[in-house]
Amino acid sequence: MDETVRRDPGAHRVLTGDRPTGPLHLGHYFGSLRNRVRLQRLGVEMFLVIPDYQVITDRDVADRLAEHTENLVLDYLATGIDADRATIFTHSAVPALNQLLLPFLSLVSVAELHRNPTVKDEIAHSSQSAVNGLMLTYPVHQAADILFCKADLVPVGKDQLPHLEVSRTVARRFNERYPHPDGRTVFPRPRALLDAAPLLLGTDGGKMSKSRGNSIPLGADEDTTARLLKGAKTDTDRRITYDPATRPEVSNLVLLAALCQDRTPEEVAEEIGDGGAAALKRTVTEAVNEHLRPIRARRADFAADRGHLRDVLRAGNERANTIADATLAEVREVMGSL
Ligand code: ATP
Ligand code: MG
Numbered sequence: 001m002d003e004t005v006r007r008d009p010g011a012h013r014v015l016t017g018d019r020p021t022g023p024l025h026l027g028h029y030f031g032s033l034r035n036r037v038r039l040q041r042l043g044v045e046m047f048l049v050i051p052d053y054q055v056i057t058d059r060d061v062a063d064r065l066a067e068h069t070e071n072l073v074l075d076y077l078a079t080g081i082d083a084d085r086a087t088i089f090t091h092s093a094v095p096a097l098n099q100l101l102l103p104f105l106s107l108v109s110v111a112e113l114h115r116n117p118t119v120k121d122e123i124a125h126s127s128q129s130a131v132n133g134l135m136l137t138y139p140v141h142q143a144a145d146i147l148f149c150k151a152d153l154v155p156v157g158k159d160q161l162p163h164l165e166v167s168r169t170v171a172r173r174f175n176e177r178y179p180h181p182d183g184r185t186v187f188p189r190p191r192a193l194l195d196a197a198p199l200l201l202g203t204d205g206g207k208m209s210k211s212r213g214n215s216i217p218l219g220a221d222e223d224t225t226a227r228l229l230k231g232a233k234t235d236t237d238r239r240i241t242y243d244p245a246t247r248p249e250v251s252n253l254v255l256l257a258a259l260c261q262d263r264t265p266e267e268v269a270e271e272i273g274d275g276g277a278a279a280l281k282r283t284v285t286e287a288v289n290e291h292l293r294p295i296r297a298r299r300a301d302f303a304a305d306r307g308h309l310r311d312v313l314r315a316g317n318e319r320a321n322t323i324a325d326a327t328l329a330e331v332r333e334v335m336g337s338l
Helices: 003-007 026-042 052-057 065-079 095-105 110-115 117-125 133-147 158-177 222-230 248-261 265-303 306-334
Strands: 013-017 045-050 086-090 153-155 191-193
Touching: 003 026, 013 026, 013 133, 026 045, 026 065, 026 153, 026 248, 045 065, 045 306, 052 065, 052 133, 065 086, 065 265, 065 306, 086 306, 095 133, 095 158, 095 306, 110 133, 117 133, 117 158, 133 158, 153 158, 158 191, 222 265, 248 265, 265 306
Parallel strands: 013 045, 013 153, 045 086, 153 191
Antiparallel strands: none
């Protein structure tokens, strides 16, 4: 964690989130969730958006939306997010946040929207035959998610870096175009915080993703975890090494074991040596199951009270609305009450 945050956690605000498209996985955990919990424990205020409109960027209907949303809250609480100090909300429940999208869209060009490499990748994996407008504009929607609460820290995976650039551009252009009468700027320029595994690979060797059938869910049981990891792609070289550039799949598994055991990937690779992919997978499975055991136990406890999960969301939506209303009022003021 960087020193400026540690010195004055109260001066910062975090916003990040996850699409309600399925259960959270190890990529989320080592890419962003752990960092969120650390930041919250330091005393940084935490906003977690569940961007439900984003679900219909790459598919026709948002399937099992309420269930996925509640399960995200469950995963947050299980991994250590303190619901009493965090604002967990769905962006569709916060109208003023969505209204920010209108002025924000006027600040970016169509060419800029088309150039975004993450959007291109998501279009390639989309189940739709044509690209819809929401897909192309969702990085700007994300700028509204981040800027409505004036967050300056965004713990995310590597796929989100191009989007963070959009948010920074929107903030800068807005501040330049609409100076505040008293001289201060309306929006901070948010920055991404990457964690130890900014791009964890899934069992097929591509980015681990909820909706690509290649993930190890945090809430999976131990046997399912073992089965999924057994099917992970590796290579034919028996000697296990850590070399992400030339052996991405094997190195990804080595990294996963190392993160779970709080060791270096080199140590893990050295220990497995000539044991081959089977030994590597046994080590990873044990490491993952052991690391997740307390999280899964907490998850089971929280899962017993679905009403509590809904209450957490209701309170979060209420607080997010209060903040979004205030930001929108400020935006309308500097824009001359559009
Ligand atoms: P979907 O398949 O629905 O897009 P996803 O698994 O990509 O789901 P998102 O909700 O899109 O998850 O992303 C939530 C957050 O988790 C983002 O900050 C993203 O960067 C991070 N993240 C997602 N997948 C990974 C991964 N494999 N490694 C590291 N970070 C990840
Ligand atoms: Mg994604």
